[in-house]
Amino acid sequence: MNKVYLSYNNIVSGYGFDTAAAVEGIKKEDACLRQIHDKHLLPNHYCASKVASETLEEAYAQLRPKEAHTHLEKMLLVSLEKTIRASQLELTDRVGLIISTTKGNIDVLEPENPFPKSRAYLGQLGEKIRHFFGFQNEALVLSNACVSGVLAIAIAKRFILQGTYDEVFVVGGDLVTKFILSGFNAFQALSDEPCRPYDKNRSGINIGEVGTSVLVTKKTTHLAEESVVLLGEASCNDANHISGPSRTGEGLYRSIVAALAQSELNAGNIDCISAHGTATLFNDEMEAIAFNRSGLQNTPMNSLKGYFGHTLGASGLLETIIGMHSLHQNTLFASKGFQELGVSEPLNIIKKTTPKPIETFLKTASGFGGCNTAAIFKKVAEK
Numbered sequence: 001m002n003k004v005y006l007s008y009n010n011i012v013s014g015y016g017f018d019t020a021a022a023v024e025g026i027k028k029e030d031a032c033l034r035q036i037h038d039k040h041l042l043p044n045h046y047c048a049s050k051v052a053s054e055t056l057e058e059a060y061a062q063l064r065p066k067e068a069h070t071h072l073e074k075m076l077l078v079s080l081e082k083t084i085r086a087s088q089l090e091l092t093d094r095v096g097l098i099i100s101t102t103k104g105n106i107d108v109l110e111p112e113n114p115f116p117k118s119r120a121y122l123g124q125l126g127e128k129i130r131h132f133f134g135f136q137n138e139a140l141v142l143s144n145a146c147v148s149g150v151l152a153i154a155i156a157k158r159f160i161l162q163g164t165y166d167e168v169f170v171v172g173g174d175l176v177t178k179f180i181l182s183g184f185n186a187f188q189a190l191s192d193e194p195c196r197p198y199d200k201n202r203s204g205i206n207i208g209e210v211g212t213s214v215l216v217t218k219k220t221t222h223l224a225e226e227s228v229v230l231l232g233e234a235s236c237n238d239a240n241h242i243s244g245p246s247r248t249g250e251g252l253y254r255s256i257v258a259a260l261a262q263s264e265l266n267a268g269n270i271d272c273i274s275a276h277g278t279a280t281l282f283n284d285e286m287e288a289i290a291f292n293r294s295g296l297q298n299t300p301m302n303s304l305k306g307y308f309g310h311t312l313g314a315s316g317l318l319e320t321i322i323g324m325h326s327l328h329q330n331t332l333f334a335s336k337g338f339q340e341l342g343v344s345e346p347l348n349i350i351k352k353t354t355p356k357p358i359e360t361f362l363k364t365a366s367g368f369g370g371c372n373t374a375a376i377f378k379k380v381a382e383k
Contacts, residue, residue, distance in 0.1 A: 004157040005217055005380065007227045009321045010082040012075050013209040013308060014049040017059055018082065022308075023325045026333050027353055031307045033194045033206055042181045046192055047206035049309045050176050051075055065132070067139020070105050070115055072175050073093035073128055075211025082170045082214040086135060087222055089167060096165040097139040099126050100152035100172030102313035104143070105179045108171030127172065134239045137165075142313075145367030146276070147235065148172065149316025152373050154233040156216035167222065171213040172314035180207055180312070187243065189280050195310075197277030197303035197335060198284050198349055200342030205278050212318045223380060226328035231360075232262030233375040240370050245282055245360035248289030251372035252364060255296045259362070259374040270376070271358040272332055272350075276366050278310055279337070283366065296362070302350045306336030316365040316373065322359045327379045330357050 015025040025032060046056035053071065060074040064079055065110030076099070089095060104125045108115040118124060126139030143154045149172045156168035165229055174180075184190045184205055191204035205323050215222065216230075237257070238251030239247055245251075260266060273296060275287055304319050311318055326333055334353045341347065366372045 006085040009214040079211040096168040100148040146371040147365040150312035172317040173211040174312035195279035197279040198339035206309035227375040234258030245286040252290035255374040273301040288345040292345040302335035
C-alpha cells in the first residue's frame with residue numbers, strides 16, 4: 001500500500017514562532033491564553049491567545065515582501081516559509097498548496113482596515129500565498145468550519161495517492177476578530193476565563209489565532225524526525241443543525257469507524273486521542289457519546305484548546321502537529337483545565353503530562369454545519 005507522511009512543520013502562535021516553542025509550553029502545561037479587555041473587539045473582557053503583532057512584523061520583514069500583507073497572511077507566510085526552507089523542496093508542478101481557514105481575512109471588512117474589502121475573498125488569500133512563494137499550481141483554499149485543518153490533511157493525502165501531486169504543503173490560520181468574538185458571544189458560548197474542555201465547571205470557549213503548516217509527502221527522503229504516517233481518514237456530516245451537533249454523536253462516530261476501517265485497525269490499537277474539545281456543553285457531550293460508541297472511552301485523551309484556545313480552521317492542523325511531537329517524544333500531554341468529568345459518558349482525560357511509549361493517535365474535529373472528520377496517524381519507525 002502506498003504511504004503518505006506528514007513531515008516538516010511549523011507553528012506561529014502566542015508561544016513563539018516555531019513548533020518547538022509551542023511543544024515546550026504544552027509540556028510545561030503553560031497556556032498562552034490571556035485575559036484581554038479590548039472594547040474595539042468586544043465590550044466585555046474575554047480570554048484568548050494572540051500572536052504578538054510587533055514580533056510578527058519583525059519576522060515578516062525578514063521575508064523581504066514586495067507588497068503589503070494582512071495580519072493573517074503574515075502569519076501564514078512566516079510559518080510556511082520555515083516549513084518550505086526545512087524541506088529543501090523545489091516548488092515544481094508536482095507540489096501542491098492547500099490553505100485551511102474558516103473566515104480568512106474577515107478583518108478587512110472592518111471600517112478602519114486599510115485593505116480593500118475584496119481581500120476577504122478566500123480566493124484572493126490563496127493567490128497571495130501562492131504568488132509569494134511561486135507555487136506553480138493554484139492554491140486550494142479549504143473552508144469547512146472547524147474540521148478544515150484535519151480535512152486539508154486528508155485532501156492532501158488523496159491528491160498524492162491519485163497522482164495529482166508528489167508533495168503538498170498545507171498551511172492554516174484564523175484570527176481573533178470582532179466578527180468571530182461577537183458571533184460566539186451571541187451564542188453565549190464565549191468564556192472570560194481559560195476554557196476547561198470536558199470539565200464539570202467549564203464556562204465556555206476561548207478563541208485563538210495561529211499560523212501553522214506541514215509538508216505532506218509520499219517520499220521517505222523528505223521526512224523530519226517527528227514524521228508520521230497517515231493511516232486512514234474519513235469525514236461524515238451528521239446533518240443535525242447549523243450550529244448544534246448531533247445528540248447521538250452520529251457523524252463523529254461514523255467518521256471514527258470509517259477511519260479505523262481504512263487504517264485496518266480497531267479501537268484497541270489507538271494509543272491516544274487528540275479530540276476537538278471546545279469546552280462547550282453540547283460539543284463535549286456529543287464527543288463523549290461518539291467515543292463511547294466507538295469503544296474508545298478508556299483511551300487516553302486530551303483537548304489542546306486549554307493551551308491555544310479554539311483556532312477555528314487551523315485547529316485540526318495545529319493539533320495534529322502537536323500530536324506528531326507527542327508520538328515522537330513518547331509523551332501524553334495533559335488536557336489543561338480538566339479536573340472533574342462533566343459529561344454523561346466515561347472518558348479517560350489526561351490530567352497530567354506523562355511519559356509513555358505510544359505509536360498511534362487519533363485526531364478528531366467537529367464543526368458548525370454538522371461536519372466531522374477523523375484521522376489516524378502512526379509513528380514512522382524507520383526512515
